[in-house]
Amino acid sequence: MDKNKTYHLLIIRLSAMGDIAMTVPVLLHLTNTYPELKITVLTKDFFKPIFSEIPNISIYGADVKEKHKGIFGLWKLYRELKLLHIDAVADLHNVLRSNILKFFFWFSGTPFQKIDKGRKEKKVLTSGEPNFFRPLKTTHQRYAEVFKSLNFPIRLQENFTLPKQEIAVRLPDLSCPKTQKWIGIAPFAAFSGKTYPYKLMQEVVDKLNASGNYQILLFGGGNHEKQLLEAWEEKFVNCVSVVGKMSFTQELSIISNLNIMLSMDSGNAHLAANYGVPVVTLWGVTHPYAGFAPFGQPADNALLADREKFPLIPTSIYGNKVPDGYKDVMKTILADDVVQKVIEVIH
Incomplete structure (x- = not known):
């Protein structure tokens, strides 16, 4: 990484909500360790609030059901992303869509690393064989490994969490301020x-x-x-x-x-x-x-x-x-x- 420039990292994680939410503690560690890093997360617009409290992160909405549907839609999405001057891509999803994007970025010479989901290990874990019943890597660790492969190693610690938010809605039956x-x-x-x-x-x-x-x-x-x-x-x-x-x-x-x-x-x-x-x-x-x-x-x-x-x-x-x-x-x-x-x- 050239320390004289702002490095722009694209992160791909389109669905589901639980998997997207699991990126948050990892991204908190990443932005804390590398505060100069510029990050764009490619995901669905609905999930934007999940990332709103993480510094140096912007969201690029993927419309995979209409505008960015199919291979031609993904080509259009790639062309849009190229305008952001992406320096490297971290694929935390590793599905057909992101692999097609990988091909486009590879063709342009942009470094691209994807998550190892441990599919073989998980297949063994669910086989019912008692000898294979043991803990696998966590999804958080697998996410962190992708950043390490892009030369952004991080050490996951449990004390990285989002701040408590001001309650943004008042319900008639909800006691605010809290009495219980x-x-x-x-x-x-x-x-x-x-x-x-x-x-x-x-x-x-x-x-x-x-x-x-x-x-x-x-x-x-x-x-x-x-x-x-x-x-x-x-x-x-x-x-x-x-x-x-x-x-x-x-x-x-x-x-x-x-x-x-x-x-x-x-x-x-x-x-x-x-x-x-x-x-x-x-x-x-x-x-x-x-x-x-x-x-x-x-x-x-x-x-x-x-x-x-x-x-x-x-x-x-x-x-x-x-x-x-x-x-x-x-x-x-x-x-x-x-x-x-x-x-x-x-x-």
């Missing part, structure tokens, strides 16, 4: 294999609500989840659903002020961890050994399904593969144990 400790609960995930049973989570909400010591804020997305969470909002006096009531930026401001987040193996766990919020996670057919645990959280904050009864766990990396007889793995995580862990961590 705030518990965020994100009870859903992309796949049923890593979603805690609705009735058991309702039992958790019931017991936390009954104490009268906590304000419970419910997070989710989509009409179906909205209806389910609004039913809890009506049923429990200290419960507020935020779904459909605020922008993503406003939702992040709420998350940053939580005292604890209870989440599945999903994006909300990572969003909360980015602000240094204690996170309790529930794991079904997935497992923290695959490398997707939220950054900086104690290992015992992860409540796991019983591997003695279900020895094939993890059956998949993303929770989309549930073998016969494994539908109810999360029922081995008792509601009382969840409540006890939340209360233990929050106090």
